[in-house]
Amino acid sequence: AQSVTQLDSQVPVFEEAPVELRCNYSSSVSVYLFWYVQYPNQGLQLLLKYLSGSTLVESINGFEAEFNKSQTSFHLRKPSVHISDTAEYFCAVRTYSGAGSYQLTFGKGTKLSVIP
Amino acid sequence: EAGVAQSPRYKIIEKRQSVAFWCNPISGHATLYWYQQILGQGPKLLIQFQNNGVVDDSQLPKDRFSAERLKGVDSTLKIQPAKLEDSAVYLCASSLDWGSEQYFGPGTRLTVT
Numbered sequence: 001a002q003s004v005t006q007l008d009s010q011v012p013v014f015e016e017a018p019v020e021l022r023c024n025y026s027s028s029v030s031v032y033l034f035w036y037v038q039y040p041n042q043g044l045q046l047l048l049k050y051l052s053g054s055t056l057v058e059s060i061n062g063f064e065a066e067f068n069k070s071q072t073s074f075h076l077r078k079p080s081v082h083i084s085d086t087a088e089y090f091c092a093v094r095t096y097s098g099a100g101s102y103q104l105t106f107g108k109g110t111k112l113s114v115i116p
Numbered sequence: 117e118a119g120v121a122q123s124p125r126y127k128i129i130e131k132r133q134s135v136a137f138w139c140n141p142i143s144g145h146a147t148l149y150w151y152q153q154i155l156g157q158g159p160k161l162l163i164q165f166q167n168n169g170v171v172d173d174s175q176l177p178k179d180r181f182s183a184e185r186l187k188g189v190d191s192t193l194k195i196q197p198a199k200l201e202d203s204a205v206y207l208c209a210s211s212l213d214w215g216s217e218q219y220f221g222p223g224t225r226l227t228v229t
Contacts, residue, residue, distance in 0.1 A: 004158070036220075043120070043207060043220035044159070090158050101172045102215055106158025 002027040002095050006107035013081055014115045021076040021110045023065075023091035032094040033074040034104070035065055039087045047089070050074065061085075086114045118142065120221035122208050128227045134196040137224045141189070141210030147171075148185055149218060150193050151207040159207055165191065166214055198228045 007022040025031060032051050036044040048059040055067040065076045074091060088109045097103040121140040129135050141148050146167050151159035162181065164172040168188040176183070180199070185191040195202055205223040 009156075041222065043209075043222045045220070046217060049217075092158070097172060101164055103161060103172065104159075104218065106160070108156065108158050 002031070002093050002105050004091050004093050004105055004107035006091055006110050008110050009108065010111045010113065012113045012115055015083055016080045018079050019077065019081050019085075019112065021089050021091075021112065023074045023076065023107060025072050025074065025091070025093045027072075027093060027095060029095060033065075033067060034092040034094065035059075035063070035074075035076050036090045036092060036106075037087045038090065038109075044090065047076075081112070081114050083114050083116060085112060087112060120208055120210055120219055122206075122221040122224055124224060125222065126225050126227075128229065129198055131200055131228050132197040134194065135198055135226060136192050136194045137206050137208075137226075139191045139193070139208030139221060141191075141208070142219055145210035145212055145219075146188075147211045147214045147216070148191050149209040149211075150183055150191070151209065153205040153207055153223070155204070162193070164214075171214065195226075198226075200228050202226060203228045 003026045005024045013019045034049045035047040037047045038044050048057045050057050050067045058064045063078045088111045090109045091107040092104045094104050123138050148165045150162045153159040162176045163183045165185045168185050183193045205225050207223045208221045209218040211218045
């Protein structure tokens with residue numbers, strides 16, 4: 001069975017500082033990897049995804065994540081955070097569970113707090 | 117394009133009562149998902165529909181939870197009777213097809229007292 005571990009439950013960081021949110025996964029088969037963001041009282045929004053190809057993927061708002069197969073990691077980074085990045089971030093792995101069904105397995109989430 | 121709609125946004129009930137949640141997916145999306153997100157945890161898939169058929173309900177507690185998507189569009193999730201441990205946010209998501217990106221609604225926050 002696949003699992004996702006987000007090593008930090010909370011990450012405080014000062015505005016304009018860099019940040020890295022860590023994610024490790026376990027799976028014996030090929031995986032697709034995702035980062036979702038959840039702002040207060042809102043649903044999850046897809047931030048970026050790795051399906052195949054280049055191991056470095058980027059979002060439109062400056063986040064990037066690198067797929068590392070040997071370390072089974074998919075850490076999320078941003079070189080300079082903004083107040084508006086304050087949210088909870090979820091790493092997820094998608095695997096084929098059979099019978100026309102893909103299953104998303106989520107980590108427990110990391111709350112990013114950007115301090116002015 | 118309208119997003120995934122859910123109602124109600126908040127619900128407080130006593131244990132052993134019944135409750136129902138409603139979800140209207142994005143128009144044209146064939147696949148619909150219900151997730152349970154307990155405080156401090158990531159969302160967990162409860163059930164997945166493809167049109168009006170159930171594809172995966174392996175993690176749905178069938179003794180108390182039920183869900184339907186009768187016309188292949190909107191869906192309801194019911195809990196009867198509710199337990200304290202059912203307190204959570206219930207998220208609905210939809211995708212164009214079973215392998216496509218999932219779009220999430222704002223969720224329904226259930227508190228069972």
